Amino acid sequence: MVRQRSAYLVASFLALFLLVFLVIPVGKVIYVAFQDSSTGALTLVNFVDFFKTSLFQESFVNSLYVASMAVLMASLVSMPLAYFTTRFNFGGSILIQTLGIVPLIMPPFVGAVAMQLLFGSNGSINLLLDQWFGINIPFMEGLNGVILVESIHYFPFILINLSASLNNIDRSMEEAAQNLGSSGLRLFRRIVLPLALPGYLAGASLVFLKAFDDLGTPLLLNVNNMLAPQAYLRISSIGISDPMGYVISVILVIFSLFSLWASMLASRGKDYSGGGKGASGLLKRDMRGWEKAGAYALILFILVLVLSPHIALLLLSFGTIWSYSVLPDGFTTAHYLEVFSTAREYITNTLLYAGLAASFDVAFSVAIAYVVSRTTVIGRKWLDYTATGALAIPGVVLGIGYLRTFNDFNVPFIGKPLAGWWVIIVIALAVRRLPYALRACTAALHQVSRSLEEAAENLGAARVKIVRRIVVPLMAGGIVAGFVTSFATAAVELSATLMLVTSESDAPLSYGIYVFMQSAAGRGPGAALGLIAVVVVAVGSYLAHHFIERNKRLQVTAPGQ
């Protein structure tokens, strides 16, 4: 095991960061939940009120329902994609893996407008259905709308993490099973799937948590009877300082951590690590003709479904007027011309902020994952819980907390308050997206066998060298997954950014889109900027993926590839 002192040092540093940039700012805002609003005394009466209020009870149940259904639908969508690309010699594998990230990059506001234009009750599809068959399918109504949008939006969490762990399975396990006579579906069900469980659970727990805490989707679909929008609306009204908004935030955090703990219980005591020197993934085989056709058809259908918002975005960005019709009235390039002059600064800011935030997240996550599973530091599980708790905190709460905590603190040499310096936006993004990278890295670390590290230690390698030369390369798949999800989602974050932006030259793409989407004439340019954001982030993610994979391949040589 690790020498105690260095482990405690690292753990303390991690804890300090989380304390200063997460716990304290958030605490400063939500302490109101524990106060009696008329006397200011500490009390739990607000929580009692929460459980007695039927609106909140219903909201709680609705949020649970939506989160569970979202996981189910997201699994249905991602399993075939993951299975086909990792099990078979499949022509479009890389394309699918890249396209699999794109749904995560849903620019705020425009994404929702685009989806309404396509799937809404008076959107393109329903207008056609009404014309041809006289029916109307309520895709976007109520809770079903939320489930649909969230599954399409968040399924990449499962796809990316599941693919990473499928790719990490030790081939020798599969060969051993085949030697003993197992094959096909039985092999998949009894050997492959259980070994890929860490990745699946990482993705599924992320989808569950994100859907449970998701604010943006219900808000934009105007669904009020779920927990997260209830919290947000109560916190962000002018004048009303209703403690219930903060009570709900606390409940969200507690429940999210509870679900995380429950999912950890499910995988406790099981060893997923491969004993081989560098797991090289499953044996890939070729598909027969009709199998290929079927697979392609299924995948095409899924891709069209999950990329439909972006297709709608494309139409919106080139369209003149799109109002109560299947397609826009006409097409023009005017919107793109309008944004090109202003877009460049937004793009460079976004790449800088998201890139820094994601790099930071990955470094941090590897550290936390390592401390939690490879050391005996007391209380190390709380590092994981605290970092993951960030998922449940609405961006606006974090933003206000940062303003409250850091506005009086002037940064030396820069002469500005920390809350007014662009770096605070990077920190906010890093903190908000840390849970994604953390789950991916934790899952990846589970698949690395301790015996490999012990062997290296026996041969005299120092701890740092072991981490650098053995552990990190073996975790590369998870690191890529973590980086890509953090990067893609940090690039479109809006709620905390909106609170913290202090000058237009510091603003990222999401802010630019928000500004355009406040007026009728701004819809086209907003969509154009949104599409530029999608392309930039997708290209950035692909390059990061390629870069990390290339480094991994240079270090690990595997036979038979």
Place this chain on the structure above:
Amino acid sequence: MVSSTQQKRSVTFFGLAMVAGLVMCLAVPAQALEKQLTVVTSYPKDLTVAFKKAFEKKHPDVKVEMLKKKTTAGVKYIQETASNNSSDLFWASAPDAFEVLKGDGLLQKYQVKATGIPEKIGSYPINDPDGYYKGFAGSGYGIMWNTRYLKAKHLPPPKEWEDLTRAVYFNHVGMSAPSRSGTTHLTVETILQGEGWEKGWQLMKEIGGNLNTVTERSFGVPDGVNSGQFGIGIVIDFFGFSSKASGFPVDFVYPTVTTLVPANIAIVKNAPHPEAAAAFIEFLLSEEGQELLLDPKIMRLPVRPEVYAKAPKGFPNPFTNSSIGSKVKFDVVKSKNRYNLVNSMFDVMITYRLDDLKKATRAVQEAEKALAGKDNKEAAALIAEARALIAAVPIAEAQSMDKNFAAIFKKKRKKATDKVTGRQAEVEQQWDKMIKANYGKAIELANKAKSML
């Protein structure tokens, strides 16, 4: 005793000093504006860019930074950065945001130098009587609709608030909530003051029953009408005008019961660039600045009456057309005292129980349709009872004006002796129970009536 020589010397000295002083005063150039100006604003790009360009043209040394934030986010931002303030101006629509900042002591008094601005627009005072914030443009509220949508669904265009309660518009109307949109709050408060507490809430609930959705922000309504997501929206006038000017197939009308409310600007306390801030306000109120409001993408009502001469044909003029916004004598104090209470009531009765309200309304509408032309006193009585159940409000107007009761919905008590009994969540839960039961009973009665016909 001072000698005459000394006296002469001191007089000469004093005289020379005075002359020198005068010369110095004349020689010092007019006070230069600071190099930067930071404006926290909720206005859209079309408006801010136009004013930024024009102001920077007039004062080339000043660089204007427009910080876009949603009104609520802007208020929070100014509150949180107060101790180390970097904002000069707060520029937003709804007066309630300004009242909040004024109450927190975060605004600076300013005496406008420009002349020729009237006292009122419609029946609403243009400037804050205490001198903290100034109105620079007026806006009214009304109804906007999508012409393609109405044509496809064979619906007639609406004219008055009452029209929106008609059964034919069921599920076709969109609006925001008073708690999320200062402008929607003013619309609701205007209806409550214009029609009276009981009748006003009845009207709101009947419109509520026809709602397709309650949007999260005020722009969600015109956005929805523009896309054709729903056909009719309750909006502020410039959303309607600017959408039409942008080419969307929409139209707008002012109902007779409406109020004109000024959009405002104020200097933030401890502004780092006060001179530039003052110059910006003066520019906004000058003829040149006011003319910018006539741009079709902006379409706000100027507060300078003479500017309307340059307005395009059909542009509403509240100074000559007395029907716009003057029917209701808007009581600002009343509105302020029950602000949070009205927000809460609307949310509890309409926003959070929209599905139940819609079901109840639909049941009543169908029962009334079945009753049409027939003479069945029992059914008619049941339907009337159902309608009364839907319209019932949990508190009377008198209680809404009770300061102690309204204080439950405020965060801070002003004095330690203010008594606050009850918590907001408790009160809302009581209301919710009553409302849900009422809506449920209304559905029962309406269905019973229908089965008799």
